[in-house]
Amino acid sequence: MFLSHFLFVDLLIGLTIISAPVQGSLVWVYTPASKVLLQPYPGESFTIYCFTDNSSHDSLSFKLNSQTLSTNDNITIETVPLPSHAGKQLQLTINAFGMATAGILTCQAHSDGSVIQEINESITGQNYSLSIAGFLIEGHTESLHCRFYSPGRNASGYxxxxxxxxxxxxxxxxxxxxVLNVNFSLIFDEYSCEVSVTPTNFKLTTNRTVTAYFIPKLTANSTIASTVLIGExxxxxxxxxxxDLKYTWSRQDGVPLSSLKALTLHNVCYTSTGLYRCTASSLAGNESQIHYLTVQGIPSSPVITDAVTSPGSLVLRVRTMYPGDTNIRxxxxxxxxxxxSIISSTTHHFDNYQSNDIVNIDISIPNGGSVSVSIVTINQYGASDNIIQVFTIDPIFSTTVSIITTSVTASLSASISTTTGSIITNTPTSTPQTVDRSGLSSGAIAGITISIFIILIVFIILFALQHLCLRKKYKKSASDKEVTALGNTLSIPSASNEVYAAIVNVQENVAYSQRHTITAANPPTGSSTTPAVYETIIF
Known part of the structure; x- marks a missing residue:
């Protein structure tokens, strides 16, 4: 702010009247603001005056840091005209303060070319601070603050x-x-705050690129699968x-890892397989990304988690530590x-096998016994160590037993034909029964024994009848002499007392066997039985 010469003359006359300097003194003359302005801001202009009322002082001059000052682009030196009786006054104006104009300012009074008096004043730069504080958050209305401080100076506007x-x-x-309230929907790359400072309304400006916190966003899938070979x-x-994101990495077990944007794993092993979570956070929020790492390589030895045995069969539940989505055998x-001796060698192939998946392996061992089972796991990288385990398997009972209990209906009706003199013997009928493989009861064993005994007697009788027929062949024709043991009728003209006694004996034995009929157990599910075929004998 510049004062006109005329205004200053009036002011100076008023000051002289109010407080006239001592006769012959050399003094600085200050305006109300000039004392403050001895500490100007960089670029700020200010004016100071040197006055003398000593008539012996021929002239006045200024020096800055012992260097005589003269008017130039940055400094203006002017003599203020005063009435002759009022004295002399020299005006110094610094147009833009800078470090080159800081230091000790000297005003000298000259007489006959010599310096007879001088006074000094210190000019230093003004300390101040001006800044913009605050930040912006996506989706919020935030406030920016213009903060100004300077000793002895105040802000008059923003x-x-x-x-x-x-x-x-x-x-x-x-x-x-x-304070500036900012809606995040309308933001700028740079904000500036200009402060008007008293007493000169000097303008101080600060610029700042305000940090705008955007809500973290994924630039890829939320879940990423990666594979790596063991040891890499x-x-x-x-x-x-x-x-201004902050990153944190952690494993699926919660163990913290890196705080960088990228996580590097060296010399990975099977235990490196698993889930890795990256979380990026800021004042605007946080976002996470999942990385599922699969370590591939030779599978570990298989583990038998369970074994189910049954006659002729073994079912194993097996798993192996093989991380990854791949094929395995x-x-x-x-x-x-x-x-x-080798009973069997089989290969069981599984697609898309995941680590520690449990699979069922069925093994057929029909003859049973004590067997040794060896399992090896193979993938494209190699084979695991094998495991060996011994199992005892029951054999399979392949058939059921069919017997004849001879419900022999003793219709050995001997009819003696008076016309032909023949004896007609009806064929016994038998009903087959089944016995399961769990064993025979004592009644069944007795029935079997009796049946065998009766069959032997029948064959003996048959043999005796054939012998008698041969002795009496002269009484019958050739067609009446034929004996058929497999279903044809055997005709005999007459029967002796011995034959009749044998027939009666057979009937008694048949009656005895009918009183002890054997009922076997039901056959097992899924099994089938077929009765044995025996001959039907007709007398």
Whole structure:
């Protein structure tokens, strides 16, 4: 702020009248603001005056840091005209304060070319602070604060401006408020706050790119699957963008790992398989991404988790530590413990096998016995160590027993034909029964014994009849002499007392067997029985 010479003369006359300097003194003359302005801001202008009323002082001059000052682009030195009786006054104006104009200012009074008096004043820069505080959060209305401090100086007004992508600035707010409320829907790349400072209304400006916190967003899938060979290294990247993000990595068991955007695992092993979570967070929120890592390589030895045995069969529940989505084979060799002979060698193939999946392996061992089962797991990288385990298997009972209990209906009706003199014997009928493989009862055993005994007697009688027929062949024709044991009728002209006694004996035995009929147990489910075929004999 510049004062006109005329106004200053009036002011100086008023000051002289109020407080006239001592006769012959050399003094600095201050305006109400000039004392404060001895500590100007960079770029601020100020004016100071040197006055003398000593008539012996021919002239006045200024020095800065012992260097004589003269008018130039940055400094203006002018003599203020005063009445001759009032004295002399020299005006110094610094147009834009800077470090080059800081230091000790000296005013000298000259007489006959010599310096007869001088006074000094210190000019230093003004300390101050001006900043914009605050941040923006996506989806929120936030406040920016213009903070100003300077000893002895005050802010008289604020002007807020905004600029996007180096475009023209827009005035957002002008007035006495140091606070700017910003809706996130309309934000700028850069904000500026201009402060008007008393007493000169000097303008101080600060610019700042305000941090805008955007809600973290995924730039890839929320779940990413990765594979790596055992012993190698792999880097997992957290594909999340945002502002001033902080990253944290953790395993599925909650163990914290890295705080960087990328996680690198070296010399991975099977235990490295699993879930890795990356979380990116800021003041606007947080977002997570899942990485599922699969370590591939030679599978571990299989583990038999359960075994179910039944006659002739063995079912094993087996798993192996093989991380990954791939194909795998279980080779199962079964040998006889007693002699080491190979019973079977089978390969069981499984697609899309996951680590520790449990699979069922069915093994057929029809003859049973003590067997040794060896299992090896194979994939495209190699074979695991084998495991061997011994099992005892019951054999399969393949058939049921069919017997004849001879419900012999003793219709050995002997009829003696008076015409032909023949004896007619009806054929006994038999009903087959079944016995399951669990064993025979004592009644069944007795029935079997009796049946065998009766069959022997029948054959003896048949033999005796054939012998008698041969002795009496002269009484009958050739057609009446034929004896058929497998279903044809045997005709005999007459029967002696011995034959009749034998027939009666057979009937008694048949009656005895009918009083002890054997009922066998029901056959097992899924089995079938077929009765034996025996001859039907007709007398």
């Amino acid at each position: 002007t807020w401006r905004g600029r996007s992508n180096n475009s023209q600035e827009f005035v957002l707010l002008a007035g006495n408020s140091s 290294s792999i880097t997992l990247h957290c594909s999340i963008t945002g502002t 279980f080779i199962v060799n079964v040998t006889n413990v007693s002699d080491g």
